[in-house]
Amino acid sequence: MSTRLQRRHFSQGLVALAAASVTPLLRAAQTLKIGYVSPQTGPLAPFGEADKWVIEQMKTAFKDGITVNGGKYAVDIVLKDSQSNPNRAGEVANDLILKDKVALVLTAGTPETANPVSDACELNEVPCISSVVPWQPWFFGRNGDPKKGFDWTYHLFWGLEDVITAYTNGWKGLATNRKVGGLFPNDGDGNAWGDKNLGFPKPLQTMGFPLTDPGRFQSGTQDFSAQISAFKRDGVEIVTGVVIPPDAKTFLTQARQQGFKPKVITLGKALLFPSAIEALGDLGLGLTTEVWWSPSHPFTSSLTKQSAKALADSYEAGTKKQWTQPIGFAHALFEVASNALSRSKSLKPADVRDAVAATSINSVVGPVKWGGQGPMKNVSKTPLVLGQWVKGQQRKVDLVIVNNGAATNIPVGGAMSLLQQ
Structure with missing residues (x-):
């Protein structure tokens, strides 16, 4: 070299x-x-x-x-x-x-x-x-x-299969006529949850919870009279769905004004947060929702x-x-x-x-x-359980896990109860 x-x-x-x-x-x-x-x-x-x-x-x-x-x-x-x-x-x-x-x-x-x-x-x-x-x-x-x-x-x-399981696990232990009303807005969640094949209607029917679905509505609507009328007509005692917090408040307020008193209200999205429940006042106590994570x-x-x-x-x-x-x-x-x-x-x-x-x-x-x-x-996939909002001991409201049938390693803190009429 x-x-x-x-x-x-x-x-x-x-x-x-x-x-x-x-x-x-x-x-x-x-x-x-x-x-x-x-x-x-x-x-x-x-x-x-x-x-x-x-x-x-x-x-x-x-x-x-x-x-x-x-x-x-x-x-x-x-x-x-x-x-x-x-x-x-x-x-x-x-x-x-x-x-x-x-x-x-x-x-x-x-x-x-x-x-x-x-x-x-x-x-x-x-x-x-x-x-x-x-x-x-x-x-x-x-x-x-x-x-x-x-x-x-x-x-x-x-997934939707998990939220359906969590909700129905809670409903099965309560004295209702099992007739369900659905609030499904015209958005990504609402169209999925209300889909006849992928969403709530088919499995609820199979489990003996016939669903009344009045159709899609725009988030932010100020009038739920059509939905409330349909639920009253069909004798609905359980209301479910997936709505934003302002829509939950509008629906709950108008349901009370129009004399619609379901025994169970289990909603996704709107009832997840303590601030949303506090904003509902006494309308918020007893409402149920999915719990994806908790202390x-x-x-x-x-x-x-x-x-x-x-x-x-x-x-x-x-x-x-x-x-x-x-x-x-x-x-x-x-x-x-x-x-x-x-x-x-x-x-x-x-x-x-x-x-x-x-x-x-x-x-x-x-x-x-x-x-x-x-x-x-x-x-x-991550686990899912069901929670119910109750009056808090140290806070205004607390979210208590009331059914863990789909994830038994997550402890329950109480039993689910019907809404106070």
């Missing part, structure tokens, strides 16, 4: 050695961005009420950065407000992807937020983890093909090692507000993000996506695993 060739090989070796030695420093100086989209304002804002607190908690959890394939990265969480508007949700998701160059997008809070965000990520080939939408309106509402699934978007939550859930965070109770207590101490169900799922999204990024081969979108898909953790909302724990490869 010539002297010139030897020198060139020696120089190349020095350059390679220098590059290898500075790579960790360069990585340490880089920032990894995680995008988060939720409704901070508008009628769906209660779903995003805890997000800023959770993000502050994550800033502490990630203060030393995240190590990805041997390199440490500072973490920047970019929160965007969907304003409870699907178009806005899609716009801010595109901003996160194209302008902020996020490595991963997280989103939660009804189909009106999670679906357009997931669609934007699927289109732009950026990994996304979503929650707080029953899996059917998330999957089929996005025209998902069960044979193919999605390539970039992954979801964790329960009594027997799960622990894989990230902060807090129990569900410790997480709820920390939220109440930090905000001076009552715990609310979305806390657990906002936290769990970051658990999955942290776990997946720490296992990813790189920050290339496909590598991050593959790490997300391979997730298998025990989170503060329960086990999360895709590819074997849900009905589709992109769906990981």
Whole structure:
């Protein structure tokens, strides 16, 4: 080998050695961005009420950065407000992807937020983890093909089969005529819950709970006279459905004014939050709803090692507000993000996506695993129980778990009772 060739090989070796030695420093100086989209304002804002607190908690959890394939990265969480508007949700998701160059997008809070965000990520080939939408309106509402699934978007939550089971488990133990009235708005949730094949009508009929469905209505309607008349006509004693909090208040107020007194009212979405129940006054006591997460859930965070109770207590101490169900799922999204990024081969979108898909953790909302724990490869199911709002001992109202038939590891706190007439 010539002297010139030897020198060139020696120089190349020095350059390679220098590059290898500075790579960790360069990585340490880089920032990894995680995008988060939720409704901070508008009628769906209660779903995003805890997000800023959770993000502050994550800033502490990630203060030393995240190590990805041997390199440490500072973490920047970019929160965007969907304003409870699907178009806005899609716009801010595109901003996160194209302008902020996020490595991963997280989103939660009804189909009106999670679906357009997931669609934007699927289109732009950026990994996304979503929650707080029953899996059917998330999957089929996005025209998902069960044979193919999605390539970039992954979801964790329960399904309509679970909420139907939770509701009917509670109703079966009560003295009613089993006639049910449905309130299903013309939106992602309402169209899924009211769907004759995928939603409530078919299984309720099979279980001996005939359903009166007066048809779709627009969220924000000021007149429920048609629905109330139909329920009175058919002798309905159980009212169910999935409505936003303002619509629940309008319906309940007008039902009382028009002399309609059902024995059971079990609604999704509207009755999840203590603030919504307090706003109903005495109309709120005795109402029932699904419980996806509570301080009594027997799960622990894989990230902060807090129990569900410790997480709820920390939220109440930090905000001076009552715990609310979305806390657990906002936290769990970051658990999955942290776990997946720490296992990813790189920050290339496909590598991050593959790490997300391979997730298998025990989170503060329960086990999360895709590819074997849900009905589709992109769906990981979480447990669901039934709760009833009662007058609180230390607070104005408390949500008590009254039926755990579908998830017996989650303890009940009391028995379900009929509404006071």
